Amino acid sequence: MNKRTLLKGAAAAFVLSAGAVFADGHEPTKVGFVYVGPVGDGGWTYEHDQGRLAVEAEFGDKVETVFQESVPEGADAERVMTQMALGGADIIFTTSFGYMDPTINVAKKFPEVKFEHATGYKRAENVSTYSARFYEGRAVQGHIAGKMTKSNKIGYIASFPIPEVIRGINAAYIHAKRVNPDVEFNIVWAYTWFDPAKEADAATALIEQGADVILQHTDSTAPLAAAEKVEGVIGFGQASDMAEFKPSPRVSSIIDNWAPYYIDRVRAVMDGTWESTDTWDGIAPGMVEIGEITDAVPADVKAEAEALRDAMAAGEYHPFTGPLKKQDGSDWLADGEVADDGTLAGMNFYVEGLTGDIPN
Structure with a gap:
C-alpha cells in the first residue's frame, strides 16, 4: 500500500508513516516535502505537491512521502526539517527561498540525509539547490x-x-x-x-x-x-x-513543472547516484x-x-x-x-x- 502522510505536528512526524517494509526487509525510500503555503493554494505549493504525487505514481510502494504545509520561514522550518530527518527521511525537499539557512543548519546535523532546497544558493555535500527560470x-x-x-x-x-x-x-x-x-x-x-x-x-x-x-x-x-x-x-x-x-x-x-526533477532526484537516492548539484532550468527542459x-x-x-x-x-x-x-x-x-x-x-x-x- 502506498503511504501518504501529512505531518500535523512535530511530535507526530513520521510516526504515522512507519510500518511499510518490503518482503526482503528493505523499507521504502522516505521522501519529505516542506511547503511554505497550503497545498490548496492553487499556485506555488499546489504545483510542488503535484510533483510529490508524481513521485508516488512513478515509484509506487518503493517510496513513502510525507509533507508539512504552511511552514513559516525560520525556526519553525528548522524544527519541521529536524523532525523529518529524525523520522527517517532519506531526502527532504524544502520549497521556499526562506528555508535556505534552516536547510543548511539541519543538513549539518544529518549528513546521511539528502536535502534539496528550492530557489536558494547555499549548497553543501548533502544539499542541492534547484530553481526554474x-x-x-x-x-x-x-x-x-x-x-x-x-x-x-x-x-x-x-x-x-x-x-x-x-x-x-x-x-x-x-x-x-x-x-x-x-x-x-x-x-x-x-x-x-x-x-x-x-x-x-x-x-x-x-x-x-x-x-x-x-x-x-x-x-x-x-x-x-x-x-x-x-x-x-x-x-x-x-x-x-x-x-x-x-x-x-x-x-x-x-x-x-517540478515532477520530472523530483522523480529524477528520488531515483538518484534510490540507486545511489545522488550528488550535490545546482539546477536552473526553464522552458527548454520543461520545468517552466x-x-x-x-x-x-x-x-x-x-x-x-x-x-x-x-x-x-x-x-x-x-x-x-x-x-x-x-x-x-x-x-x-x-x-x-x-x-x-x-x-x-x-x-x-x-x-x-x-x-x-x-x-x-
Whole structure:
C-alpha cells in the first residue's frame, strides 16, 4: 500500500508513516516535502505537491512521502526539517527561498540525509539547490500585457525583494515596453508569498490606480478573483494554470513543472547516484511551461507570444539581451549581449524605465 502522510505536528512526524517494509526487509525510500503555503493554494505549493504525487505514481510502494504545509520561514522550518530527518527521511525537499539557512543548519546535523532546497544558493555535500527560470515565462506575459493593455498601466504584485522576483519584474517590463513604449509599471510589494487578503487588496489598489493588467509573484488566486470583478482587467496564472479563471481574466499562465526533477532526484537516492548539484532550468527542459493562451488574446498577439516561447525553448533568444540599461541610466548590456547567469542570479537592480526603489 502506498503511504501518504501529512505531518500535523512535530511530535507526530513520521510516526504515522512507519510500518511499510518490503518482503526482503528493505523499507521504502522516505521522501519529505516542506511547503511554505497550503497545498490548496492553487499556485506555488499546489504545483510542488503535484510533483510529490508524481513521485508516488512513478515509484509506487518503493517510496513513502510525507509533507508539512504552511511552514513559516525560520525556526519553525528548522524544527519541521529536524523532525523529518529524525523520522527517517532519506531526502527532504524544502520549497521556499526562506528555508535556505534552516536547510543548511539541519543538513549539518544529518549528513546521511539528502536535502534539496528550492530557489536558494547555499549548497553543501548533502544539499542541492534547484530553481526554474521563471523570468522566461514573465517575458511572454510581458509581451501579452504590453499588447493588450488599453490604459498603458500594468500592475505587478511582488512578494519579497529577492533576485528571483526582481528578475521577473525586469523581464516582464522589458518585453511589455518593447511592444508598447507608453507602458508603465506600478509595483506593490506584498511581503508575503501567500496571503489571499493582502494579495486581493494589492490587486484592487492597482486596478483603482488604472491598471488593466495584473501580474503577480504571489501564490494565491486572489488577484485573479479581484480582476474578475472589473470588466476589461486581465491577469495570468502564477505557478499553476489557475484554469478556473479562463478564458478571462486569466489569459495565460506560468506553470512550474517540478515532477520530472523530483522523480529524477528520488531515483538518484534510490540507486545511489545522488550528488550535490545546482539546477536552473526553464522552458527548454520543461520545468517552466506556458499555459494555454486563451481566445481572449487577439490571434496575432497569441502567435507572437508563442513564437517568443518557442524561440526561448530553441535557445535562439534570451529575455535579457541588450541593448539594456540599468534604472540609473548606466549601461548594462551592449547590443546583442546576453546577461550571464551570475548577474541574473544576484540581480538587485531595475532596468531603465521602471520607477520606484527596490526595498531593502
